[in-house]
Amino acid sequence: MAEFLTIGEPMAVFAAEDLDASLVDAQRFHKFLAGAELNVAIGVSRLGHSADYISAVGADPFGQYITKAIAKAGVGTRYLSQSDHFWTGFYLKQRVSQGDPATYYFRKNSAAANFDQKNLDQIDFTGVKVAHLSGIFAALSANDLNVLKDxxxxxxxxxxxxxxxPNLRPALWASRQQMIDTTNELARQANIVMPGIGEGEILMGSRDPNEIADFYLQQSDVTQAVIVKLGPDGALIKQRDGHQQVVTGFHVASVVDTVGAGDGFAVGLISGLIEGHTLSESVKRGCAIGALAVTSPGDNDGYPTPSELAQFYAAQAALSE
Structure with a gap:
């Protein structure tokens, strides 16, 4: 049995080692395991919780690498199928000294984009406390949108x-409007929605955290809380019962790679909820792991073990004295 469950597309990422070189000019790359939802599963597992990952890979070297790497990370692979007809996605990622790195994806018509919906019948939901979904899987294909809804x-x-x-990936959608409409439709069926400020602006037209939160709370009675991510400044929590709070974030001395920070936030939130912490405490943990994520080059390399998380809290407390 697993406490946590998620579905997504796993990929191999080739991260450039040449600082501030374009993807055209970079010569050296390092291979990592990637995928937004997979990042969350790995982070939750690293904190000591059982996690299962639902997806498909091709019968190719990337698929074999991903399967081995997921298992090595302690994430369950019983729902990871292998396709003989479709390939495994991968992407290139720039290394930058500041800002967000450029990326380039090779994922069209991948094994994950052709996930067999009948595989959902194999899932044992016994013991699952939290399931994490994102807009990325829905964007891969019409097939995967139906899978996600199911x-x-x-x-x-x-x-x-x-x-x-929301995890918006405009390049994966047929149009901006389709991305907006479908992502908001999916959000209606979630108990907790966690958009960023920029995502809120795209999806509902405002950068105001309160307006973003109100939009998603008013969309559906299913949604009980909205957490608007504010980057280093923390996050706004707004609940259906009227409770509202801004949780302060953490600042780190050096930002190496911003990719994976949002997934790190989800790791903290979800692991905290699994452990029975309050929503506020869980969001605080999300801010901490999001901050840790940007200090490492890999998409999930910065996610901590319990002892590393405790050390981070201690170091932050010492800085504030």
Missing amino acids: LTQRLLAQQILVTFD
Whole structure:
């Protein structure tokens, strides 16, 4: 049995080692395991919780590498199928000294984009406390959008807490409007929605955290809380019962790579909720792991073990004295 469940597309990422070189000019790359939802599963597992990952890979070297790497990270692979007909996605990522790195994806018509919906019948929901979904899987194909909707209904029927991160990837959608409409539709079926400020502006037209939160709370009675990520400044929590709070964030001395910070936030939130912490305490942990994530080059290399998280809290407390 697993405490945590998620679905997504796993990929191999080739991260450039040449600082501030374009992807055209970079010569040296390092291979990592990647995928937004997979990042969350790995982070939750690293904190000592059982996690299962639902997806598909091709019968190719990337698929074999990903399967081995997921298992090595302690994430369950019983729902990771292998396709003989479709390939495994991968992407290139720039290394930059500041800002967000450029990326380039090779994922069209991948094994994950052709996930067999019948595989959902194999899932054992016993013991699952939290399931995490994102807009990325829905953007891969019309097939995967149907899969995600089906899975969401199964989760809600089992009264499993569903968290949703928009995780906008405009390049994957046929149009901007389709991305907006579909992402907001998916958010309606989540118990907790966690957009960023920039995502809120795209999805509902405002950068005001309160307006973003109100939009998603008013969309659906299913949504009980909205957490608007504010970057280093923390996050706004707004709940259906009227409770509202801004949780302060953490600042780090050096930012190496911003990719994976949002997934790190989800790791903290979800692991805190699994452990029975309050929503506020869980969001605080999310801010901490999001901050740790930007200090390492890999998409999930900065996610901590319990002892490393305790050390980070201690170091931050010492700085504030």
